[in-house]
């Protein structure tokens with residue numbers, strides 16, 4: 616690992632990093648390879664970034680691994696992606712356990728092939744004690760569907776008399792999302808130069824810092840991740856407040 620251009624300040628690292636891992640297909644095409652070879656190379660970036668996040672003490676990493684729109688891809692590509700998921704889960708289990716990484720998954724997991732669902736359940740159960748970092752894979756995930764699903768469940772609870780409409784506020788609504796147990800992302804990285812959210816964490820990214828790099832996901836390695844963290848540390852997060860209010864808060868509150 617090379618040193619960052621500027622030293623990272625441990626107290627200013629993001630608690631939660633989310634990543635839209637884009638550009639696998641283009642990476643392969645530029646090399647005259649099948650698209651799926653890009654996904655295979657992208658899996659190595661997943662390993663590298665997860666290791667570095669864990670080493671730096673980032674407590675939550677969420678990866679957009681398969682969107683609900685991705686079901687429309689060619690059947691062969693979907694098959695390879697599902698096989699890669701399984702191989703990743705098998706290969707990484709011991710490293711996750713050794714490094715106290717808890718695996719989670721968000722999305723409509725019922726759409727995944729049964730074998731993938733089973734492997735996911737087993738890995739999630741086997742790593743549940745992991746207290747140092749939560750690695751969340753977004754699989755068959757779509758932000759709008761997540762919100763619609765939350766509204767349906769919430770309406771059901773109102774119809775059942777468990778809640779009244781007056782009880783609803785943003786904090787309560789969050790509890791109905793897949794991400795109920797996760798903090799909102801502080802930093803969202805998107806590779807391969809597209810300036811879009813692509814239906815990822817629509818609710819949760821309300822105040823997230825966005826970082827877009829032209830680097831394609833299979834080329835995104837330690838230096839690229841460190842660069843994104845450095846840029847994040849130079850950002851001024853105001854959450855709609857004035858600079859003076861932020862300075863007053865920083866003077867009275869310890870940073871975490």
Ligand code: FPP
Pocket residue numbers: 636637638639640641642654655657658661678679680681682685699700703752807832
């Ligand atoms: C987007 O690139 C990437 C995906 C749809 C899949 C991401 C999968 C991996 C990184 C590999 C396996 C992941 C895990 C967690 C084991 P694209 O195919 O849309 O690229 P393009 O825009 O260049 O066509």
